[in-house]
Amino acid sequence: MSTIFDALPRVPFIAPDSREELCFRHWRPEEVVLGRPMGDWLRPAVAYWHSFVGTGADPFGAPTLPRPWDDSMDGARAKAEAAFAFMERLGLPFFCFHDRDVAPEGASLREGVRHLDAMAEVLQAHMARTGIRLLWGTANLFSHPRYMAGAATNPDPEVFACACVQVRHAMEVTQRLGGENYVLWGGREGYDTLLNTDLAREDAQLGRFLNLVVEHKHRIGFTGTLLIEPKPHEPTKHQYDRDVATVYGFLARHRLLGEVKVNIEANHATLAGHSFEHEIAMAASLGLLGSVDINRGDPQNGWDTDQFPTNAQELVPAMLEILRAGGLGSGGFNFDAKLRRQSVAVDDLLHAHVGGMDSCAEALRWAARLIEDGRLETARRARYAGEPWTGTLADIADAALARDIAPQPRSGRQERLENLVAAAARPSA
Ligand code: XUL
Ligand code: CO
DSSP states (O other): OOOOOTTSSSOOOTTTTOOSSSSSOOOEEEEETTTTEEEHHOEEEEEEEEIIIIOOOOOOOOOOOOOOOSSSSSHHHHHHHHHHHHHHTTOOOOOEEEEHHHHHOSSSSSHHHHHHHHHHHHHHHHHEEEEEEEOOOOOOOESGGGGGTTTTTTTSHHHHHHHHHHHHHHHHHHHHHSSSSSEEEEEEEEEEEEEEEOOHHHHHHHHHHHHOOOOOOHHOOOOEEEEEEOOSSSSEEEEEOOOOHHHHHHHHHOOOOOOTTEEEEEEHHHHHTTOOOHHHHHHHHHTOOOEEEOOOOTTTOSSOOOOOOOOHHHHHHHHHHHHHHOOTOOOOOEEOOOOOTOOOTTTHHHHHHHHHHHHHHHHHHHHHHHHHHHHHHHHHOOOOOTOOSSSOOOHHHHHHHHHOOOOOOOOHHHHHOOOOOOOOOOOOO
C-alpha cells in the first residue's frame, strides 16, 4: 500500500553547521550525556492523534491537512500504514495513541472493542517490522457525545460503565503491545457550571474509578506506570486534575500514592499559571514525576495551542529539573504537538518533529553542562547548609531567646544563578 509520506526522505544525522534543513543537528541518541545515552534521557514519541488524526479543522473552518483515510476499518489500516511510514522516516523510537485514534468507534461498544483488537494486531505487525515501540496508550473518554458530562465523573452510572469498558480494554491492548506506561488525561472530568454539579460526588466517583483502574492493572500484571495528565481547563471550565499539586492531593485522598504518577504537559502547565519547570520540580519533589508531553503554548493566546517546541533555551530549566530528578524512568518526551492549519505540505510534519527533537536534545546538553559545572548545585546546597534545631516549639523558642540570636540576611543570588544558566544555554558557549 502506498502512503502520502512515502516520498519523504529518511531524516539523516548531520553536523551542526550543515545547511541541510531536514536533518538532526543535535539529536544523537547514542551520545552520552551525564553517563547515559541521550536516547535514554529523552525517549521521544510521536503522538498518533495530532500527527495522523488531526485534520487542521477548527471552529471556523473545514479540514485542511491531507489525511486521506476515513473512519472505517480500511481507513484505520491505511492510517496505520501511513503513520508507520512517517515514523520510520523520522526515526524516533516511540509512539503514543488513544484507542479511538487507531480504531473506529463502530456502532456499539462491542464493535468498538472488536475494532481495537483487530487494529492492535495491525499495530503489532508494524511495530515488529519497524522496531518502533509504544511509550503509552490511553483511552479517548472525551470525544463521544456520551462523555459530554464527563466519563468517571458523569452523573449517569451507565456512562461510568462505558468508561470502564474503554479503559480496561485500552490498558490491556497497551500491555499486549509492550507499552511502558498508561495515561489517564481527565478529558471532561470537570464541570462547566457549579449550578448542576455535586463536587463531593464527582470526586468520590473519580477516586473510585482510579482505584478500579489500579486494581485492574495489578490483576492483569501490567508492569507499566499509570500516569495522570494534569490540565486546568479546556474542554471543561474547571478540570479536576488541574495541576500536579492538585493531583497529589487527589491521590493522597483516595489512597493511591505510590500507584500513579503524572504526565506533565508543557502547555497545560502554562495554562495553569505555572511554568513547565515548576510542574516538573513539583512532581519530582512529591515523588510523582513520570513522563512529559512536550509542546509549547503561545504567550499571547490563552489556550492549548499545542505547538512544537523550537526554543532550546526556554527548555533548559525544565531539562535541568529532569536531570536533577535522575530522569523519567519509563517515561519519555511525547510530542503532543500539532501542525498549524496552513501547514499543508506533506513534509511539514517532518520539519515540525525534527525541530522539536533538536530543541530537546540541545536543551538536554546545555542542562547537563550546568550539572557538570556544579556551581548551581553548590549554591543551592550552601543555602540549606544550616543544621535544623530540634525539640518542641517551646524548646526552640527558649533556646533562641537564651542565645538572643540575630540571623543575618543572606543573598539568594538569583541574578548570578540566572547568568550561569544563560551562559550555559548559549550556542557559542
Ligand atoms: C489534551 C491532551 C491529550 C492527552 C492524552 O490536552 O494533552 O492529548 O495527552 O489524552
Ligand atoms: Co497531552
